[in-house]
Amino acid sequence: MSAAQVLERRGEQGQGGERGASPGSQPTPPPRREKKTSFDVVIIGAGPAGYTAGIYCSRARRETLVLSGLLPGGQLVNTTEVENYPGFRNAIMGPDLMLDMRAQAERMGTAIVDDEVTNVDFARRPFRVMTASEEYTARAVIIATGASPRKLGVPGEGELAGKGVSYCATCDGPFFRGKEIVVVGGGDSAMEEATFLTKFASRVLLVHRRGELRASRIMQERAMADKKVEMALNTTVGAISGDGRVERVTLRDASGSERDVGAGGVFVAIGHEPNTALFRGQVELDARGYVVVRDGARTSVEGVFAAGDVHDHEYRQAITAAGFGCMAALSADRHLAASQ
Numbered sequence: 001m002s003a004a005q006v007l008e009r010r011g012e013q014g015q016g017g018e019r020g021a022s023p024g025s026q027p028t029p030p031p032r033r034e035k036k037t038s039f040d041v042v043i044i045g046a047g048p049a050g051y052t053a054g055i056y057c058s059r060a061r062r063e064t065l066v067l068s069g070l071l072p073g074g075q076l077v078n079t080t081e082v083e084n085y086p087g088f089r090n091a092i093m094g095p096d097l098m099l100d101m102r103a104q105a106e107r108m109g110t111a112i113v114d115d116e117v118t119n120v121d122f123a124r125r126p127f128r129v130m131t132a133s134e135e136y137t138a139r140a141v142i143i144a145t146g147a148s149p150r151k152l153g154v155p156g157e158g159e160l161a162g163k164g165v166s167y168c169a170t171c172d173g174p175f176f177r178g179k180e181i182v183v184v185g186g187g188d189s190a191m192e193e194a195t196f197l198t199k200f201a202s203r204v205l206l207v208h209r210r211g212e213l214r215a216s217r218i219m220q221e222r223a224m225a226d227k228k229v230e231m232a233l234n235t236t237v238g239a240i241s242g243d244g245r246v247e248r249v250t251l252r253d254a255s256g257s258e259r260d261v262g263a264g265g266v267f268v269a270i271g272h273e274p275n276t277a278l279f280r281g282q283v284e285l286d287a288r289g290y291v292v293v294r295d296g297a298r299t300s301v302e303g304v305f306a307a308g309d310v311h312d313h314e315y316r317q318a319i320t321a322a323g324f325g326c327m328a329a330l331s332a333d334r335h336l337a338a339s340q
């Protein structure tokens, strides 16, 4: 079922009302088309987790709706080549991969509506999921709203995202062979990214705004033990520039003086923000705002499941998100079967 087919047809035979009307009689008014708003499963989010959950729920013959939010396709629509999603001998472009996932879910019967969820009510059954213009009810809900990488907010970052500016070393590291790279951040993930990137880069400059790193000692030691890693503490990034690709990074030290360093890439590793504001007070979140899951995909509310980066702050990959989407869908199907 396509997004357009969310519209449930009423009085199909009456379509084209004039047909069959006797001469002189009033034409039959066009049939009233009412939007379908009640589903077995509503999936919030349309990244790899949400679409995969849609595919599995629909194949299990559950009436399924995906609400995509402001970024249909999720984080991968903001990238170019994806080399590590299985099934593609050659790299596939992120947006193409996500369009294919969407089409696959639609072919299985998933309804997809490009609308943002503004409120949810998991306190009563059926659950309610609201957008600015609609209220949907669901017997089960899958939260797949992902997480957004924190941005530096400096000139050049947005324009050069995907053209040398990256937020994921595991994803993009192999594209930076032999290049000088700047990694920004001072926590464990920045250390991990810097260490990982030494496999490819000729030099990794780790830039951190404070005089001390936040990372655990062991992670710091591991990063510092590598001869390719250099540190620039008490330093911030002022701008990223280049002609269509990252070529330079402007660094600013504590005294405010600036210098340009040549760089073929910038990896921003200053954390992620889970997209969970909507669920505060509805399901249990951890101290960092990620959804807490137990036994695979279960949240603190029976019948509400979570999948992907919205709960997984460790792996954060398209394939793991898709795997979690599958798990959440199977759990939702079992929940529905048990509560029928």
Ligand SMILES: Cc1cc2nc3c(=O)[nH]c(=O)nc-3n(C[C@H](O)[C@H](O)[C@H](O)COP(=O)(O)OP(=O)(O)OC[C@H]3O[C@@H](n4cnc5c(N)ncnc54)[C@H](O)[C@@H]3O)c2cc1C
Pocket: 044, 045, 046, 047, 048, 049, 050, 067, 068, 069, 070, 071, 072, 073, 074, 075, 076, 078, 079, 081, 082, 083, 084, 085, 115, 116, 117, 118, 144, 145, 146, 147, 148, 149, 166, 167, 168, 171, 172, 275, 278, 307, 308, 309, 310, 316, 317, 318, 319, 321
């Ligand atoms: C630049 C970049 C490159 C990457 N490259 C790779 C790579 O090469 N390989 C790899 O495996 N991984 C890569 N990743 C990581 C990968 O994209 C994520 O791990 C994956 O997309 C997570 O999937 P998800 O479905 O959990 O969430 P997301 O992809 O984040 O999708 C979340 C979805 O939730 C929706 N949403 C949010 N709030 C609402 C709301 N209120 N109402 C309705 N919907 C909402 C969004 O619109 C979006 O559709 C990359 C990430 C980035 C940022």
